[in-house]
Structures are given as structure tokens and as C-alpha cells.
Amino acid sequence: MEKDQLSRLIGYRLKKLRHNRGWSLDTLASHSGVSKPMLGQIERGESNPTVSTLWKVAKSLNVSFSAFLEEQQPSVKVIRYTEIESITDHNGSFQVFPLFSKEINKPFELYTVQLSKACKHLAEAHPSGVEEYLLVQKGEVTIELSEEVYKLEKGDGIHFLADQQHAYVNHNKTEDCILTILIFYPTKHYQYE
Incomplete structure (x- = not known):
């Protein structure tokens, strides 16, 4: 997966997880300690977040780190x-x-x-x-x-x-x-x- 595809996937999943909680960007920012502008950039796929940033957001949403990376899973998956x-x-x-x-x-x-x-x-x-x-x-x-x-x-x-x-x-x-x-x-x- 290319870097820009990864950024878009992370942004899409973050927005979906945030909406599932009924949280605004302000609410997520206050819970995670990540700024609202940064969260907005991540959701739009404009920023490639660091490991630390994703862990903070995952912890505040009570989801796993990889929740931002999940795609439809086939019955067999080969990882290269x-x-x-x-x-x-x-x-x-x-x-x-x-x-x-x-x-x-x-x-x-x-x-x-x-x-x-x-x-x-x-x-x-x-x-x-x-x-x-x-x-x-x-x-x-x-x-x-x-x-x-x-x-x-x-x-x-x-x-x-x-x-x-x-x-x-x-x-x-x-x-x-x-x-x-x-x-x-x-x-x-x-x-x-």
C-alpha cells in the first residue's frame, strides 16, 4: 500500500470511529491530547500520523492501534x-x-x-x-x-x-x-x- 493510500485509509477509519462514538473533533482532541487541526488533517488524509499520535487516539477511542488500518478481510491473507x-x-x-x-x-x-x-x-x-x-x-x-x-x-x-x-x-x-x-x-x- 502506498503512503498516500495508507494516509487516506487511516483518515477514513479515524472519521468512522469518531462518528461511531458521536464525538466531535473537539471532543476527540480533548480526550486524546492531539490537536483538533492535526486530527482534521489526519481525517482528510493530508497528514501521515506518527506511531505515538495513533496510539494516543486509539487509547482515547478505546480501540486497537490497527483499527485505523483494517480493510475487508479475505478468507486467506498473504502478507508480503x-x-x-x-x-x-x-x-x-x-x-x-x-x-x-x-x-x-x-x-x-x-x-x-x-x-x-x-x-x-x-x-x-x-x-x-x-x-x-x-x-x-x-x-x-x-x-x-x-x-x-x-x-x-x-x-x-x-x-x-x-x-x-x-x-x-x-x-x-x-x-x-x-x-x-x-x-x-x-x-x-x-x-x-
């Missing part, structure tokens, strides 16, 4: 990594490649994440009960959870409750880090679109 358009933060040093978006009755989403050399990405807390499962595919990553720090190498994994602020850190100054992250949304606490 080379065709996935990433969503970025930190001037492109933190990239999220959505592999499988959360669908109705499937309370998870799966991503590949690339952290460039010496990148630290601070992630907002997810809604209560949301869990992350992470596997290091390449390099090393440090996961910071509250006061705890966990250093993981290639092949290592970690599971944690993601309803707290957390950070992904690549301390390596010469090698990027690649992660696979599964986010699980408990059905009894989470709203599906």
Missing part, C-alpha cells in the same frame, strides 16, 4: 513484508510494520518493529489488561517497565502487562534491532469495531 508501509516515529528511527491487524473476534494484532541504532521509544500505557508478547529477531533490545529493566538478545522473548508506560531501547550504536510484537486485547474489557 516488502509491500507493508511502515508507520514511523523519531524521524524514522522507530518503525512499525503492521503484519496482522486485530479483527472482530480476534483480540490480537501482530507487528514487526525496527529500532534504529541508539533509538529509544517511549510507549504510552495501553488500556487495562492489554498484554504484549515480544520476540527479538535481530540485535538486542532493552525493555523498561516502571523501575525494572530487561535486556534481551536475538531469540529472547518477554511477556508483560502493557497497561503501564514502557520503553523499547536499542543501545547498540552500530546495529538496528528487529522485534516481533503481539498485542493481546482481553475481550471482556475491550471494545471491538
